[in-house]
Structures are given as C-alpha cells and as structure tokens.
Amino acid sequence: MEWTKERRYKRLDETEEKEIHELSKRVNECPWRQKFHIQPVTGLLNDPNGFSFYEGEYHLFYQWFPLGPVHGLKYWYHTKSKDLVHWENAGIAIEPYDYFDSHGAYSGSAIENNGKLYLMYTGNTRDENWVRKPYQCIAIMDLGGSITKMNKPVISTVPTGYTEHFRDPKVWKAGESFYAIIGAQRFDETGCVLLYSSPNMMDWQFEGEINTNMRHFGYMWECPDYFEINNKGILIFSPQGILPKEDEFQNIYQSGYLIGDKLDLAEKNFVHGSFTELDRGFDFYAPQTMFDPKGRRILSGWMGLPEIDYPTDRYGWAHCLTLPRDITIRDNKLLQTPVSELKKLRGEKITVETIIYGIHAIDDFHGESYELIAEFTEADADEFGIELRVGEQEKTIVKFEKATKKIVLDRTFSGQPFAEKFGTIRKCHLDAEKIKFHIFVDVSSVEVFINDGEEVFTARIFPKKESTGIRFFANEGQANLRVVKWTID
The missing domain is CATH 2.115.10.20 (Glycosyl hydrolase domain; family 43)
Known part of the structure; x- marks a missing residue:
C-alpha cells in the first residue's frame, strides 16, 4: 500500500x-x-x-x-x-x-x-x-x-x-x-x-x-x-x-x-x-x-x-x-x-535463590508478560545475565561483562528483525560489584532498570508467541542469584 x-x-x-x-x-x-x-x-x-x-x-x-x-x-x-x-x-x-x-x-x-x-x-x-x-x-x-x-x-x-x-x-x-x-x-x-x-x-x-x-x-x-x-x-x-x-x-x-x-x-x-x-x-x-x-x-x-x-x-x-x-x-x-503503583500489576510470585554456572533454567520461570527482579552477587564469572523470551531460535539477552564493566542488551535473535542497520546490540559502562536487573517484559517490549535506575534500556522485540522461556547464565565462573518473578495478566 x-x-x-x-x-x-x-x-x-x-x-x-x-x-x-x-x-x-x-x-x-x-x-x-x-x-x-x-x-x-x-x-x-x-x-x-x-x-x-x-x-x-x-x-x-x-x-x-x-x-x-x-x-x-x-x-x-x-x-x-x-x-x-x-x-x-x-x-x-x-x-x-x-x-x-x-x-x-x-x-x-x-x-x-x-x-x-x-x-x-x-x-x-x-x-x-x-x-x-x-x-x-x-x-x-x-x-x-x-x-x-x-x-x-x-x-x-x-x-x-x-x-x-x-x-x-x-x-x-x-x-x-x-x-x-x-x-x-x-x-x-x-x-x-x-x-x-x-x-x-x-x-x-x-x-x-x-x-x-x-x-x-x-x-x-x-x-x-x-x-x-x-x-x-x-x-x-x-x-x-x-x-x-x-x-x-x-x-x-x-x-x-x-x-x-x-x-x-x-x-x-x-x-x-x-x-x-x-x-x-x-x-x-x-x-x-x-x-x-x-x-x-x-x-x-x-x-x-x-x-x-x-x-x-x-x-x-x-x-x-x-x-x-x-x-x-x-x-x-x-x-x-x-x-511504585506498577506493583498493582503483580500476579503470581515465585522467588528463587541459587548459585549459577553455565546456563541455568528454573522451573516455572516462563511467560509472555511479567515483572522480574534478578540480583547477581559474589560473581567471579566473566559474564552473567538473563535470556528472555527464549524459544527454539529466539532469545533476548541482558548481561554484565566483568572485564569491560559493561551492561549489554542484545536483540540479535529476539525474533522478527528490524532496524538492523542501526545495530542489534546496545552497551553502557557501569562500575559496580553487584548487579540488579529490574525488568518488565510485555508481549513486544522489554524495559530494563539497572541498579535501581542508574541506567535503563528500552527495546521493542517481536518474538513468536511460543518463545516464553527464561534462562540465567554465568560463563567462565559462577554467581549468586536471587530472583523474583511476578506474572502480569
């Protein structure tokens, strides 16, 4: 048209x-x-x-x-x-x-x-x-x-x-x-x-x-x-x-x-x-x-x-x-x-504390729209983070790179591609020992608030409906993880 x-x-x-x-x-x-x-x-x-x-x-x-x-x-x-x-x-x-x-x-x-x-x-x-x-x-x-x-x-x-x-x-x-x-x-x-x-x-x-x-x-x-x-x-x-x-x-x-x-x-x-x-x-x-x-x-x-x-x-x-x-x-x-009013959206709550190394999936952690708070502490891993809206060939990655002290949002495999000429990765420097990701995932977007708002990453993503997985990872080392997830219906 x-x-x-x-x-x-x-x-x-x-x-x-x-x-x-x-x-x-x-x-x-x-x-x-x-x-x-x-x-x-x-x-x-x-x-x-x-x-x-x-x-x-x-x-x-x-x-x-x-x-x-x-x-x-x-x-x-x-x-x-x-x-x-x-x-x-x-x-x-x-x-x-x-x-x-x-x-x-x-x-x-x-x-x-x-x-x-x-x-x-x-x-x-x-x-x-x-x-x-x-x-x-x-x-x-x-x-x-x-x-x-x-x-x-x-x-x-x-x-x-x-x-x-x-x-x-x-x-x-x-x-x-x-x-x-x-x-x-x-x-x-x-x-x-x-x-x-x-x-x-x-x-x-x-x-x-x-x-x-x-x-x-x-x-x-x-x-x-x-x-x-x-x-x-x-x-x-x-x-x-x-x-x-x-x-x-x-x-x-x-x-x-x-x-x-x-x-x-x-x-x-x-x-x-x-x-x-x-x-x-x-x-x-x-x-x-x-x-x-x-x-x-x-x-x-x-x-x-x-x-x-x-x-x-x-x-x-x-x-x-x-x-x-x-x-x-x-x-x-x-x-x-x-x-703070957004807490009214919170539905079913799941809390998990664990030590992660490699890729780690948690039972009952999945969804198309949800709020999630993940705190990583005592990490000696080279990088650690979360994969959101995971499917067979889809995922949106938010992570911290320890050597460069950078937060990274990667939507290379987030689903339907668009605006690729402007790149599929965004980064910023953050000098911190503990990393807290406060994330709101909707059907076609993700908003990531880092360390109580020191930095924010916003992105539209267009995954398949069945891409609902959530995975955590720590590469070349481990990290302590405390994560809370609320459904949003």
Whole structure:
C-alpha cells in the first residue's frame, strides 16, 4: 500500500467507516499487541504530550495518526488514569482542522490555570509549495473533560534568526509568570531552545535563546523539557543529527539531559554538565515529564523512533509509550525507576535463590508478560545475565561483562528483525560489584532498570508467541542469584 501525501493527510472524518472497521480488525489480529502499555487503537502513536494531573486524574495525550503506521496528519489522543497503571481511552482531544493546525496538531504540554487544563501545542501547516509554517496554539479542557481550541494562535511568528523548525512547547509556572521553552533551529542549522513568558497563558513574549555550551550539537532540538529537583536545573531534549561515539548515540535520534544550576530566567543562562542519554536501549524518544501531587517528577517516553519500519506496521499500527518512571537525582545523575503503583500489576510470585554456572533454567520461570527482579552477587564469572523470551531460535539477552564493566542488551535473535542497520546490540559502562536487573517484559517490549535506575534500556522485540522461556547464565565462573518473578495478566 502506497502512502501518498493525500493518504497521509486524509482526515478521520473523511474516511469511510468500513475502512476504519477493517483497520481495527487487522490491528486486533496482531500477535504483538501489548498487555499493559499504552498503545494506539489503530495507526501510529508517537510523542507523549500534555502529561499532567488534573481533577484527581493523570492525563496523558499522545501524537496519533489513526489511519496507518506512518507519520501523517497528527491528532492529539487522550488517555487518563487514577493510578498510572490502568489507563482509560478518552478519545480524540485535538483535531487538526483550523488554518493554524491544518497539517497536524504537533507536540506540546499542559498546565492547570484558572481551574482548567490549558494545552499548549504546535500547529503544523504547509503552503501550496509544501513550505512549513508553525504556530503555537492553545486548547482548554474544562472540568467535564470537554476541550475547546482557541480560535487563533498565541504565537504566530518564528523569531528572527531561526527556521520554521520551531515546535513542542513545554510550559511551567514560576512565581506569577508562566514560561515555555520551544525547540528550535538556528539559520545555520544548529539546534537550540527558546524561552517565552506569559502572565496568563494567552499573551506570550519572546525572551530569547537559552544559553548553553552546546552551540553545535545536532541540527534540531525536539521536545525540550525543563524542571528542577534538589536545587538543580534539568534540561531534557531530543537532539537530531548526533553522530555515534563508541557506545553512545547509536540510535537514529537521541534523547538526553543536562544537569546544572537553576536556569537564570532573567539572563537566560543555563550552566550545566555534559549531555547524558536517558535510555541506553533501542527504542526511546521524545520523553516528557510532569510533577504530581505526591511530589514526584514522572517521565513518559515514546517507545519508538521516527523513520524506522516496525514489524507491527503490516498490521496497521505502530508504537507504544514507556511505563511511567519516577525521576530523582543522585551524584549529579538522573535515576529512573518504575513508579511504585506498577506493583498493582503483580500476579503470581515465585522467588528463587541459587548459585549459577553455565546456563541455568528454573522451573516455572516462563511467560509472555511479567515483572522480574534478578540480583547477581559474589560473581567471579566473566559474564552473567538473563535470556528472555527464549524459544527454539529466539532469545533476548541482558548481561554484565566483568572485564569491560559493561551492561549489554542484545536483540540479535529476539525474533522478527528490524532496524538492523542501526545495530542489534546496545552497551553502557557501569562500575559496580553487584548487579540488579529490574525488568518488565510485555508481549513486544522489554524495559530494563539497572541498579535501581542508574541506567535503563528500552527495546521493542517481536518474538513468536511460543518463545516464553527464561534462562540465567554465568560463563567462565559462577554467581549468586536471587530472583523474583511476578506474572502480569
């Protein structure tokens, strides 16, 4: 099926019910539909948007093209939850039908104001020559969940010195003022972040570019996010155009953070350390955070990447969101741990303590979706780890190499291959004597939290349904293992 420009920008209300019904049927026949991750009912999901807490519920919106697994006319789709675990689809939130978002309601964020939830997003438009013109727009959700778009943009022009790549506003409040950072590209095709301020969310003033020491770091910075923890300022963004460097920056596009002093809003100076990738795996992009009533900074990311074909495409859908992660700081590093509410998913529990050498299988350890915590101690083995979703010719490996002190995620034999030109192995350095793998396996994904969130690896995998084995191993030596597994139904 050829995805022409006309098909990609076809509106949902211009589509026959029969086509939507047939697409839904194909999606639901897919063997890789997830059990406990947010995923689209049909079509393509990408960036998480508007992550917020309002009127007793968590609200999470995402970029959505409903008609197929490609990037086309983007809507905002709305899902909500009381506990960050059980999510309810609330339907379309923003439809792209106005002059200021005619070619897509692109990414943005949300904040409560005057008792309502304000959604600030980028309206994407194209002229007859397919030249892009972005607008920054507002939609407002009331107490009843009804969403109304404002009839004109709140920012209609791109500041002088920057290209039309100007998008993804992230808004917050400091004192009596609202602030927004927007991803941008300078005329010399380098990426940056711009700062705006407003007294009321409707009237916005350009304050200038945020000054960092990353003057030449990629050609565009997407999905910026700024927040503060423990008197530190954190700037998250997704730079495009970074070349691979040893084990780093192996994906087509990256997502990471800078930690430094608090952002000087008056001078627009951000004094910071080096850029660090948030996730060391294969499929992670465009994360967004929110501050919740429990005092936590929580992150959700797109479990996917642009410009890559996935095995679910042929079933008419693509991508999901990561599990929510609790963000903290230790030793000038962000730690990411699964939110505690995810314990609600836990079913039958099995605990085993043993010494392993060679390959070791444990009775009743198997499954298609589960949570697993494995702690390796007193290891003299050259390498040790776990094989997940093991089948006759399939396995996904996560391990620690003692000589190099590297964590390795290997999906070479994980099932249906894809994106192989970007490699099938990801690594990162970790200086530790004890290794703890906290793993969530869903039907077509794995998320690995290492040593209580020091590092995280996220990956889509597409094994056969019968590939449900779990094996542990210690090569050229042995290791003590304590492992707990919970089913997730």
